[in-house]
Amino acid sequence: MAEMIALYDAEGREIGAQDRAVVYAEGLWHASAGVLVRSRDGSRIYVHKRTDTKAVFAGMHDCLAGGVLSPGEDPAAAALRELSEELGIAPDDHPVPLVTASWDGTWQDRPMRCHLFAYEVRYDGPIHHQPEEIAAGWWWTDKQLLTHLEDPTWPFVPDTRLLIPDLLR
Template identity: 70%
Template sequence: MIAVYDAAGEVVGAADRAEVYRDGIWHASAGVLVRSGDGERIYVHRRTDTKMVFAGMHDCLAGGVVGPGESTEETAVRELAEELGITDVEAPRFVAKVAWDGQWQGKPMRCHLFAYELRYDGPIRHQWEEIADGWWWTDAELRAHLADPDWPFVPDTLALVDDLLT
């Protein structure tokens, strides 16, 4: 079950994840942009080929969907721990929000994406069911890869990437 939102960004209930994706129901996700302590590099990863949405694509946010009764900050902290093994850190800083009304595999997908940022220099431990690989890139390297069709990037993060990069 995941939290269901309305188009304005307010929680209105909960539904099964498969139903939300199948029917294009508004929901929310929260992700964390992990920057090195000096702010010079960003952790970018490739999603596994077994993910329900955006399988095999690249992303610069460790994140996931908001659960019923969960705040977006709680989701961000939970996903940071699950996907990258980052725990026992200060709460990430809220950076941006975007309402993304797009398509995935020919079906509508509607999501309020909440982006946070964390400065971090510790170890990264992938959850191998979700993250296939990862790299530290500068903002310029990430921008170059975003322009390269051989590096497909998740479309919802693309909707706010300019708000995240320097």
């Protein structure tokens, strides 16, 4: 059965819907929402390893829980949905949009062209991985994450790799 996702134009406006497989195969513009999970005191970030069965960036590390937007879906609602699905988190507060000076939220490289709506939540409660999506996860300080990001051979999701350095202290 086809899974329809929202199609976007290069400027970040929703323009329709298409099957996920077609979007990935043809490199069509779409959108995703991702959530950075920080500890309440801001000292740590939750990092996870994607399963080897993921369709895109399989087996790589990431620190955003996220996924593609469905047709007509609000990015903040998608962020909360993905946070709940992937990490079992229902935060007390709404996600706060992340803005950086050096990256505008677009990713245009194989296998996809995507607009990323990025958010942050502060959270210290339990985390429950969705086994189909997340292989493992742990908390790191900004310094620990930055040290790993400085290694170009460390397998980290490439669009998040662009976003994160601006957010680390």
